[in-house]
Amino acid sequence: MSVEIQVRVNGQPHQSHVEPRTLLVHYLREVLGLTGTHVGCETSLCGACTVLLDGRAVKSCTVLAVQADGASVTTIEGVSGLNGSNGGLHPVQEGFWEKHGLQCGFCTPGMICASVELLGKNPNPSEAEIRHALHGNLCRCTGYQKIIESVRYAAAKMKTRKR
Amino acid sequence: MIPAPFEYHAPKSLEEALRLLDRHGDEAKLLAGGHSLLPMMKLRLAAPRFVIDLGRLKGLDYIREEQGMIAIGAMTTHAEIENSSLLRAKCPLLSETAAAIGDVQVRNRGTLGGSLAHADPAADYPASILALEAQMTMNSSMGVRAVDAAEFFLDMLTTQLRPGEILTEIRVPALGKGTGAAYCKLSQPASGYAVVGVAARVTLAAGKLAQIAVGVTGVGPKAYRAVNVEDALRGKKASEKLLAEAARHAARGVEALADLHASAGYRSEMAAVFTRRALERAVARAAGTKA
Numbered sequence: 001m002s003v004e005i006q007v008r009v010n011g012q013p014h015q016s017h018v019e020p021r022t023l024l025v026h027y028l029r030e031v032l033g034l035t036g037t038h039v040g041c042e043t044s045l046c047g048a049c050t051v052l053l054d055g056r057a058v059k060s061c062t063v064l065a066v067q068a069d070g071a072s073v074t075t076i077e078g079v080s081g082l083n084g085s086n087g088g089l090h091p092v093q094e095g096f097w098e099k100h101g102l103q104c105g106f107c108t109p110g111m112i113c114a115s116v117e118l119l120g121k122n123p124n125p126s127e128a129e130i131r132h133a134l135h136g137n138l139c140r141c142t143g144y145q146k147i148i149e150s151v152r153y154a155a156a157k158m159k160t161r162k163r
Numbered sequence: 164m165i166p167a168p169f170e171y172h173a174p175k176s177l178e179e180a181l182r183l184l185d186r187h188g189d190e191a192k193l194l195a196g197g198h199s200l201l202p203m204m205k206l207r208l209a210a211p212r213f214v215i216d217l218g219r220l221k222g223l224d225y226i227r228e229e230q231g232m233i234a235i236g237a238m239t240t241h242a243e244i245e246n247s248s249l250l251r252a253k254c255p256l257l258s259e260t261a262a263a264i265g266d267v268q269v270r271n272r273g274t275l276g277g278s279l280a281h282a283d284p285a286a287d288y289p290a291s292i293l294a295l296e297a298q299m300t301m302n303s304s305m306g307v308r309a310v311d312a313a314e315f316f317l318d319m320l321t322t323q324l325r326p327g328e329i330l331t332e333i334r335v336p337a338l339g340k341g342t343g344a345a346y347c348k349l350s351q352p353a354s355g356y357a358v359v360g361v362a363a364r365v366t367l368a369a370g371k372l373a374q375i376a377v378g379v380t381g382v383g384p385k386a387y388r389a390v391n392v393e394d395a396l397r398g399k400k401a402s403e404k405l406l407a408e409a410a411r412h413a414a415r416g417v418e419a420l421a422d423l424h425a426s427a428g429y430r431s432e433m434a435a436v437f438t439r440r441a442l443e444r445a446v447a448r449a450a451g452t453k454a
Binding site: 019050053056057059066067114118132134136 | 164165167168171194198201202204216266272353354
C-alpha cells in the first residue's frame, strides 16, 4: 500500500507515492536521485545522512518519508541555493574548501547541513558550541580540527556578507 | 536496513488517534519523534502492523506555566526543552537533561513523551522526572488519568501506560529560591545513552537539606529514586563528607545491569560517583554559590 506525499526539496515541489516504510534518505536518493545525502551507519549515529527538514538538522535514515509530507527539505544539493550564497557556494561550503574541511568527503554533506543549522541559530559560535553542534556527525578521516576551522571561516564570511 | 511493511495512519486529532489505538490494539505502535521506535523497526526488533503517527496532532507540543507547575505537551522535542526560556528560568534541570541527550539531530526529532513511554533503562529523562516528582497525564477513550513519576516506570521498556492510552502531558514543578538541581551523566561514548545518569534536587532551609530527591537511570532495569541516599541526607547540614557518604548508597538494593559497556560492579560504583557529583552541584546551585 503506497501513500501520497508532497515534499518541497531544495525549493522544488515533488508529489510522490511511497511505501510507508520508505526512509527519507532512500526517498531522496532513490526516488529523487539526490545522491549527495549519504547512507552511513543507518543507525542514527554517524550523521552522514543529515539534511535540513523545515530548517532543522535531522538524520534522514531515522525519518520516514511520510513524516516529511508537507515539509521542506534541503539537501547538500540545495545548500548553495540558501540565503547568503549569492548563487555561488554557500559560505559553509566555501569554508570547507578553503580550510580543507574534508579528506574523503563522505561525512561532508552531513557536516555542512548541520553547520548551516548552527550558523542560522548562532551566527558567532565559540569552538565549544561548534563541537556541541557537530557532536552527531562522525568523520572517520579524523579531520575535526579542520572542520571546526571551516565553520569558523563560514561564520566570519557570513558576517561580512551581511554588512 | 528498512522496517517491515506496515499500515500508516496519521490522525489529525487526539480523539482520532485514540480510536485508531482502540481498533488496532497491540498490533499498533504510536510514532512520536521516531528516535526509539524507528531504530527498533529497522533492526526488526519491532514489526507493528499499524503505525499511528502522532506528528500531525495539533496541541501536544507546548511548554506553559500553570499554577506554579510547568505543563509540557508529550510531543515537545528535546531541542525545545533544551532551549525553552521558561524551563531554563523555572526548571533548568529538565533543560540540562534534554541537552545531554544524543546529539543535535536526535534532539530535533525525539520527544519527551516518546522517550518516557518507551522507558529505555538507559534514557536520560527518567532520572530527572523522578527527582522532580513529575506528574504524567494519560488519555484514553475512557478518559484521563494522572500518575506520579514514581509509579510510572514499572520495568525495562514497561510503564503504567495501558493498551489504548496515550501519554499526553508531563507536569514538573517550578523550582523556587533555595532549591538547586543538577543532572550528571556518564555517557556511553558511541550512542550517548547513560551508562549511569543521576538527577538530584535539593532545597536548603537554614543551611540544612530540607527536601531532597535523587533519581537514578542506567543502573537498573528501570529508573528509580535513591531513597537510601535521600534518607541519609534529609534534615542534615550539607558537607562534602556527608554528600560523599550518602552517595555510597546510590545503588544499594538495586540489581545493577551488566553489558559490554559496563559490568554490574562498575555501574554500581559509578552510580555512587555520579550521585556525589550531582548532589554537590545541586547543593552549590541551591546555595547560589555556583551556577
